[in-house]
Amino acid sequence: MAGRTREDKLELIAQKIKHFPDFPSKGILFRDICPILKDPEALTAVTDLFEERVREAYPRVQLIVGLDARGFLFGPLLAQRLGVGFVLVRKKGKLPGPTTSVAYTLEYGKAEAEIQEDAVEAGQKVVLIDDLLATGGTLYAACELMKKQKAEVLGCMVVIELKDLNGAGRVQPESVFSLVQY
Template sequence: MTDPRITSVKDLIELCPDFPKPGITFQNLFPVLRNPSVFKGLIDVLVEDIKSKYPAVEVIVGLDSRGFLFGPMIAQELNVAFVPVRKKGKLPGETLCVEYTLEYGKDACEIQKNSIQPGQKVVIVDDLLATGGTMRAACDLVDAAKADILACVVVIELKGLKGKDRLKYPLLSYID
């Protein structure tokens, strides 16, 4: 049975055809952020699931850019660190970098080199999993930092694109 808080999120998602390019249907979660009670319900579900399934978590990693909307709030509720994965060239100091393929092009992402310590327990958060390129790159970055990935968490999984198949860690998703 689906949690009614997730049903409320699903009801607010807007489908935007041919964005960011022809043939892609963007699933817009921003209406959820405009509804404080639904947004809070979503964060509560994510926190509850992470806390119950991965109680050892020490770091929430959020992906640029929509993972930044959920990650810091989850980290705050769990009283753990938040670390951003940013697009290449957006972070100061020494960074670890990975290049990857998206469903509509290529990109690169980075984390600050000392933002995650070896052995720390990490959960990676983003809004959506499509082909898995961005999430896989984030996993590669966390692996390069020698931390332990407990799980990847997304609100939406586009199951038909089989992004989960590119991941070697457990995936929690709520809407497909």
């Protein structure tokens, strides 16, 4: 990725996102990040841009918090680059040991997100990461989990943001940084 500008990297990422109309149901245009993962240069571009953002905006970060399940793909790479830890926010019932959970609504129903009770310490500075921000339900729940854990959310980052669905508005006052917007 040496020699590529920020704009070059963003263009490469956007080119790799595949669009699937009517998936998973009629009227939905699915944005698929799998081609980014398949292409080492595109994956490096995502990690580079996230790392650049964190180093500029959140230099005191102590943990990267990845959301189930695609935040698990980008979060560990970023955490390793930054030399910080990585923790998981999962769907209810997927984590062993004592957990803390938050119920939230999605466009199609209700769900619960949870984290292991000892994953985040009170006062730790965290950045949340996921692949896509749509209506903001999952990211909102993750922010609420961080509040329950008494962590300090520095910001949220996603690869793709669907602006028309105003998910960023749902997670306010937390800020959202996205690489590609539709």
